[in-house]
Amino acid sequence: MGNSRVTVREIARLAGVSVATVSRVSNGTGQVSEEMRRRVLEAIEKHGYRPDHLGRALAARRHGALGLVFPGLSGPYFTELIQGFESEAVPARASVHILCTHLREDSDDQVLEMARRVDGVAVIGGTISEPALLRLAELVPVVVLAGRGPETVPSVSVDNAPAMTRLTRHLLVDHGLRRLVFVGSPDGSPDVSERWAGFLAAHRESGVTPPAEPVRVAMQQPDGVLAAEQLFRDPTTAPDAVVCANDEIALGALVGALGRGLRVPEDVVITGFDDAPMAALVTPPLTTVRQPVRDLAAEAARLILSAVDAPGGPAPDSIVLPTEFVVRRSCGCATEPPTGGTGK
Amino acid sequence: MGNSRVTVREIARLAGVSVATVSRVSNGTGQVSEEMRRRVLEAIEKHGYRPDHLGRALAARRHGALGLVFPGLSGPYFTELIQGFESEAVPARASVHILCTHLREDSDDQVLEMARRVDGVAVIGGTISEPALLRLAELVPVVVLAGRGPETVPSVSVDNAPAMTRLTRHLLVDHGLRRLVFVGSPDGSPDVSERWAGFLAAHRESGVTPPAEPVRVAMQQPDGVLAAEQLFRDPTTAPDAVVCANDEIALGALVGALGRGLRVPEDVVITGFDDAPMAALVTPPLTTVRQPVRDLAAEAARLILSAVDAPGGPAPDSIVLPTEFVVRRSCGCATEPPTGGTGK
C-alpha cells in the first residue's frame, strides 16, 4: 500500500542527519541551518515522506479531531449543522468524527468511547443522558449544541421560547386564530421543548386555552404529512392553525393539507421554524422563524477548540443566538411587513 | 480533565504486576491466573483505567477509523448513506470520519490528509479528481460509493442506466408521452450521468427525439422548484413529463408545478429516483425507482473493513446492486400494477 511507510528515522538516515533535525524541518520549529534544511527537504520530497498522524498525536497527546454527536441526522437542519461545524474544524486542522446515536441503546457508551478519540465533543441537546454528559465532560471539553446541559457544561442555543411566543402571538392576536395545535415532540429535544413552552406562554398571555398536549411526531417531512392526515381526518376537530416545531414538519403538513384539498392559509394556517431553503419556495411560502444554524455549530466548534487550546481555563459561558421572525403567506398575511428581531 | 491520565504502567505498579499482564487482562489475550486477573481488574476498576486509543492505535498501526467523503450532505439520501455506513463501522469498533468537500477548492488535499487518519475511505462518486483517487488508493483501501472509479478501485453502485431506461420507456411507451425533460446534472455525479444515459437510451429505443440537454440543477428540493418555475414559465414549451434525477428534485418540481396551478399527472407527469420516504406520501404519490441506499453504504463499509483486515489481498470486485421500479400515480397510472425488478 504505497510509500506511506517512510518514517522520520528513515529520512534522517537518508539525509545523514538526526531525527530531531528532520522533525524540526518538517515542523518548521527550532533553528536549522540552510544546508541541513535543504538536505532534509530533499529527502522528504524524494521519498514522499509525510509525518504519521498517530505518532504525532501520541507525542502531542492530542488527537487533532473533534466529535459531533446527534440523534440521527436528517434534513437541511443537520446538513447546515455539520457544515457549520466543519467550517471551523477544518481550518484548525481538526478532523470531524460523527456519531448518530439514533435508535441505538448503548449510545452513552458510544459517546464515551468517542471521547477517547477526539479532543472535544459537541453534543446535540437531548441525545445522551445527563450522567453520560457529565462523565463525558470530565474526559474532554464538551459543549451542548441546541440545548442546555448541566450548569458546568457550556451550551450554544437560540432563543427558542421567545421566538415561538412571538410567532404564536402573531397568530393569536394579529390573525385572531383560536384553535392552534403544536406539532413536535418536546420530550427528547430541548429545542422543541422550549418552543412548546413559548407556544404555551403566548396562549397564557392572551388568555386563550392552549391544547393540552402537542401532537408528538418526529422532525421530518414524512412526520408532518402523517400529522396532517391525523389532524384533518375529522373536520369537526380540525385546528385553525398548525404550529410546527420545525420547517420540515411544516412542509410535510402543508403537503398533507394541500393533498386533502384544504387551502392554506384560508382553511388552515401552517407555520414552521428554521427558515429552511424550501420555506420560501413552497406555495404559500412558509411563515417561520429563522435561526442561524450554521453559526450555532461554528460557535460550538470554536468554543471547543479554544477549550482544547487552553486546558484548565475557565469554562466558557453559554451562548444564546438571536432568531428572526419571518412572516410570509402561510400564516394568512398578504405580504411580509412585520419582519425583524425576536423582540422581547 | 479527570482521571483519563491513568496508564498501563500506573495500573501495573498499583496491582503489583507487570504491564504485560495488565495488557493481557484488559485485552483478554493470553493466559492469566485467576489471582492476577482479580488484582488487575480491581486496580482498573478502582482507578477507572481505560486504555488510551492513541497508544493502542500506534502499536497496532491501525486507526480504528473509516472515512466517508461526499460532496456536501443533504437530504434523505445522505442520511441513509451515513447511517448505512455507520451500521457496519460501529460494530467493527471503527469510528467514522466525515468530510464534505462541498464548495472547497482544496478537497483533493483534504482527502489525502484524511487518509492519514483512517484505515480506509469510501468516496462518493464524483467528489474528487481521478488522480487524487489514485493517490488515495495507494495510501489506504478505497471504495467508490455510487459511481465507478479507475479499474483498480472497487466500487459499489446500482444499475442506474437500465433502471432509468425502464422508467423512461414506461412514460414513452405505456403513457405515450413525447416531450420529456430530464432534470439533474450529469456532470459531477456518475449516478446522474448514468441516469441521463438511461433516459437517452429509452428514447433511442423508441425512436423519440430526446431533449438535447438536461436541465442542470443541483440535487435538492429547492433546485426542483426552481427547475419547475423555469420549465413552466412558457406554456408553449412546457414538457409533458419531468423526469428527475432524484426524488428531492421531483418533490421540489411537484411543489413548484402544483404551486403554479398545474395538475399532476393530468397536465404534467413527474417522476423521481430513490424512493425516499416522502415519495409515497405526496399527492399524487411519486413514481420512482427504489434503490437500496443503506445497503449500498453498508456494503462499501464491509468492503473496506475486509480490505483492512486482509492487507495485500486481491482487490475486491465491484458490486452493482439492483433497483426496483415503483409505479405510483405521478406518472399517470391509476394504481400500482407493474411493480418488480428492473428487468433487463
Next chain:
DNA sequence: TTGAAAGCGGTACCAT
C-alpha cells in the same frame, strides 16, 4: 545549530 535519548501509552515477543 545539531544529536542522543527519553518519553507518549500500549502491545507482544522472548525468556523465565
Next chain:
DNA sequence: ATGGTACCGCTTTCAA
C-alpha cells in the same frame, strides 16, 4: 503463567 523489554513514529528536552 508472568515479567522484562523492545518497538510503533514523532516530539522535545538536554548536552555538546
